[in-house]
Amino acid sequence: MTGSQTVTEVDGERDATQLILQDIQSGVYAPGTWLKQIDLETRYGRGRNEIRRALDRLALKRVVEHVPNRGYHVYLSDGKQWDDIAEIRIMLETGIAGKVIANATLADISGLRDLANRFQGLLLSGTVLELYEANLAFHRAYVDLAGNAELHSVIAELRQRTSSAPVSQWHTRSRIEVSAAEHHEMVDAIAEKDELRLKTLIEQHIRQK
Amino acid sequence: MTGSQTVTEVDGERDATQLILQDIQSGVYAPGTWLKQIDLETRYGRGRNEIRRALDRLALKRVVEHVPNRGYHVYLSDGKQWDDIAEIRIMLETGIAGKVIANATLADISGLRDLANRFQGLLLSGTVLELYEANLAFHRAYVDLAGNAELHSVIAELRQRTSSAPVSQWHTRSRIEVSAAEHHEMVDAIAEKDELRLKTLIEQHIRQK
DNA sequence: GTTGACAAAATTGGTACCAATCCTATTTAC
DNA sequence: GTAAATAGGATTGGTACCAATTTTGTCAAC
Numbered sequence A, B: 001m002t003g004s005q006t007v008t009e010v011d012g013e014r015d016a017t018q019l020i021l022q023d024i025q026s027g028v029y030a031p032g033t034w035l036k037q038i039d040l041e042t043r044y045g046r047g048r049n050e051i052r053r054a055l056d057r058l059a060l061k062r063v064v065e066h067v068p069n070r071g072y073h074v075y076l077s078d079g080k081q082w083d084d085i086a087e088i089r090i091m092l093e094t095g096i097a098g099k100v101i102a103n104a105t106l107a108d109i110s111g112l113r114d115l116a117n118r119f120q121g122l123l124l125s126g127t128v129l130e131l132y133e134a135n136l137a138f139h140r141a142y143v144d145l146a147g148n149a150e151l152h153s154v155i156a157e158l159r160q161r162t163s164s165a166p167v168s169q170w171h172t173r174s175r176i177e178v179s180a181a182e183h184h185e186m187v188d189a190i191a192e193k194d195e196l197r198l199k200t201l202i203e204q205h206i207r208q209k
Numbered sequence C: 001g002t003t004g005a006c007a008a009a010a011t012t013g014g015t016a017c018c019a020a021t022c023c024t025a026t027t028t029a030c
Numbered sequence D: 001g002t003a004a005a006t007a008g009g010a011t012t013g014g015t016a017c018c019a020a021t022t023t024t025g026t027c028a029a030c
Helices: A016-026 A037-044 A048-060 A079-095 A097-103 A106-125 A128-144 A149-162 A173-191 A195-208 B016-026 B037-044 B048-060 B079-095 B097-103 B106-125 B128-144 B149-162 B173-191 B195-208
Strands: A064-067 A071-074 B064-067 B071-074
Touching (some): A048 A071, A079 A097, A079 A128, A079 A149, A079 A195, A079 B079, A097 A195, A128 A149, A128 A173, A149 B079, A173 A195, B016 B037, B016 B128, B048 B071, B079 B149, B079 B195, B128 B149, B128 B173
């Protein structure tokens, strides 16, 4: 049974890569699942060619794995990989702490506060994917304050690598609550220009999530 | 004049992506050059399909830029981008300094020393590409000592992003000499377990290159 | 009942073709 | 003589088809 009706009314312009990625992140395709080209073709209403390109890109991003003459399947991330990537993120996000504090205007801080609030607001009503997006928006805004255009894409890529099963993270509500609180603490630290505290918070935040 | 004979006798198994990348890094294709599919097809003796996939991958890596219905051209890296990437590399390579020192066995240090020597040895006789590869091997070995499997690919990717014109870097011999000396100093610092000095050296090394 | 071989179906991956788009050179009007 | 318009050529990018490989299902032998 490969069937699955078209998921789209008007996905119109969006890239197939992101659609597939989003479905993987939403848990539609569990880790280990084989992604058959024909299925994807009908599901997203795209040509064979675009599907192949999308799968190749995802394979490059290590979201799926390619086995010649067998196809592509969702990557099964092990614990070690998660730890390694967390460590890299810590190095980068703490590394820019000083710059962020130096660059942050009052408007920036207020913007961050809004994003932290939005995440907190979704805590009760939001879906997992919405929470995921809100959390991502917060971290993205933080990283942007460093003024390093490249860093943005690097971190985004890192996130995608582990996000194979974001559902499996944040299983308990209490953990999400902690995350929401930490977001606010981070904003506080930025407002008070307390670099050391900010770094400590970030490390703690990334590790536990 | 689009002509250019096949560059290969037996490139047999190597991926077209890497062949093109290597040619860009060697300066065969200058920044800004349009990479026509037909030319690449004949030059590397590959099908249209593989060329397209390779170009798509390189576009994803930001080595080339894709303009719809126009084609792909070698990316022109501006100074800001170089600085941004250098900064990221500094954060990462200094960030692992402690772990590297902790993990490095005598054999590891000796291995690093060999690689530093090899770079130095190529200083007179080697081509630009050989120097580039030797330098890369040294840094790769250093990064590997951190025991973070993911970090490896992240840094490799970062390097590729700026390596559009490695020829333009290292224009003067004196700079290469300085780099070679710094490699040795880094090994010294690791051997003496002087983390602070190692970090200083790395920052200096990456920035000036 | 289990294991092995064989045939059929399904899936991938490559090749070739064709339409759409863009650049260039020539011609024409002013 | 210069500029706009037009025709021609070249390049990209998508679609369809076909071959190669693998998996699944069936049958026979032990």
